[in-house]
Amino acid sequence: MNKYDAVIIGFGRGGKSLAAELAGKGWKVAIIERSEEMYGGSCVNVACIPTKAMIHFAALSECRKTLSFTQQSVVYREAVNSVDRLTSSMRKANYEKVVNKENLTLITGEASFRSPHQLIVKTMEGELVIEADKIFINTGSLPIIPSITGIEKSKRVYTSESLLKLQQLPRHLVIIGGGYVGLEFAFMYAAFGSQVTLLDTHPQILPHEDDDIAYYVRKAIEEREIVFHKNVMVQSIRDEKNASIVSYVNLSTENLHELPADAVLIAVGREPDIKSLDLEAAGIHLNDHGAIETDAHLHTSVPGIWAMGDVKGGPMFTYVSLDDYRIIIDELFGKGQRTVFDRDPIPTTLFIEPPLAKIGVGEEEAFRVGCNIKVAKLLASEMGRAKTLGQTEGLMKIVVNADTNHIIGCTFFCVEANEMINLAAVAIHAKLDYRFMRDQVFTHPSMSEAFNKLLSLIE
Structure with a gap:
């Protein structure tokens, strides 16, 4: 049996x-x-890296809107191959940082x-039994696969992970799920030249955003000719010779509809990757x-067992996983004062065109909970x-606590x-x-100057 001071299960941001860090402090780590x-x-x-690339x-x-679909398909294939080279080089760099680290052993299994x-640990060479006083679970998350008839049999169904490897640009992409992942892929493939249809169970787009923000996002969706079927x-899903047929019901009218698709993306969310861990054997609660x-x-x-990153639920972002690492390091070698509550609120960005970024409470939420607030709004135009970038779409909003004058x-x-x-996050946390x-x-011209203009509107 191999004995270590610490074992990290999973090679994600927080885990690596x-x-x-532990190996650098002389711990024997796997x-x-x-x-x-x-x-x-x-x-x-x-x-993050392949999707944003x-x-x-x-x-x-x-920008090349005059290209034919065939020409766009070539551009798309080149992009897929470029992203594959990028991820391969980053994967190689991560591997080399680990294998060349003293006191640190990488086990693939x-x-x-x-x-x-x-x-x-089941490896290609057989099974290993390893032991450690401290174990850190960092196994991440996986796309949720919903219970839809025919979904397992279809050869044209993809997740956000597998679609990025598809070499042929689909003429018609149907996306099931209108959340962050679904919207990012919708804008992405529409820009490449695909016809995109989004299917979502919610009765409205971005139900957790203020109505005025959602309005401008809807405009952006419509201008890109993305079809969004709500509710x-x-x-x-059934495969036919030249397409997959997606059958769906309108929950208001109960009418049945069918859509042909060259590819179907499942984007209904992610779940912790824990099925193979046999957590019951350790007595770990869910x-x-x-x-x-x-x-x-x-x-x-x-x-003696910690969990970090997506596997513990909550916001599933790589920067949250990195902050989990900071919490653990503070406990092991610092004052042990850092907690998950220190990072609230967490900034988020939906990488559509233009990006939608948010931190803290919106105007409508603040009113619901009875906050005394002041609100400033400014068109991006x-x-x-x-204007210099030729990207004048959108709206900006800031909510201020009228009692404390803090941005919330x-x-x-x-x-x-x-x-x-990120500037807003610094202002809020400070x-x-x-x-x-x-x-x-602020420098000029910059979008950061919006803080000058927006906040001057606060009385």
Whole structure:
């Protein structure tokens, strides 16, 4: 039996950072990853990096609107191959950082618990039994596959992970699910030249956003000729010779409809990747959502076992996984004061065109909970930077607590919103008076100047 000071199950952002830190402090560490194709974790291989790279190439493709579908297909194939080279190089770099690290052992295989502090690892060479006083679970998440008749048999059904490897641009892409993943892929493939249809069970687009923000997102969807069917339920998928037929019911009228598709993307959410871990053997509890139950310091129900990243549920972002690493390091080598609550609220970005970024509360939510607020709104077209980029779509909003003068929420649906939201996050977490941001000197032309204009509208 191999004994380690610490074992990390999963090569994701938080896990690999923790492994390197512990090994650097002289701990004997093992990091276990199921597949060579996942060195570096989901973000590098199947999520953030490849999707955002494809969105970038799609935006470049959209500039070539005079191209035929055949020509666009060539552009798309080149983008797929470019992204594959990118992820391969990043996967290789992650691998080399681990294998060249003193005190750190990489084991490629599938881990499951034998007891609270013993693991069985199935590798190509056979089974290993390893033991550690401290075990950190960082196995990430997987796309949810809903119960739809014919979904398992269809050869044209993809997840967000497998669609990115498709070499042929689909003429008609049907996306099941209108959340973040569904919308990002809808904008991406529409930009490449696909006809895109979105099917979603919700009665409205982005139900958790303010109505005015959702209105501008709807406009952007319509302008790109993306068809969005709301309040529908998919019944079945069947393959025919030249297409798959997606059958769905309108929940209001109960009418049955059918759509032909060259490809069907399943984008109804993600779930913790825990099925192979045999958590019962360790006595690890799950919460009501099927994720590993953890406390504010990421402890599981078993002493000496932590969970980090997507596997514990909650916001599934790589930067949250990285912050989980910081919490654990603070406990092991610091004052142990850092918790999951320190990072709230968390900024998010939906990488559509333009990006939709948000942090904190929206106007409608603030009213519902009885906050005394002031709200500022500004069209993106008012900004010089938006004009110079030729991207004037969208709306920006900031919510201020009228009693404290603190910014408590920002929603930016505009070009470069993904960068602006990080400034908003600093202001919120630092509890800055909104007038501090209002009077800051920002470079010109920049979208950051929106803080000057927006906050000057606060009385």
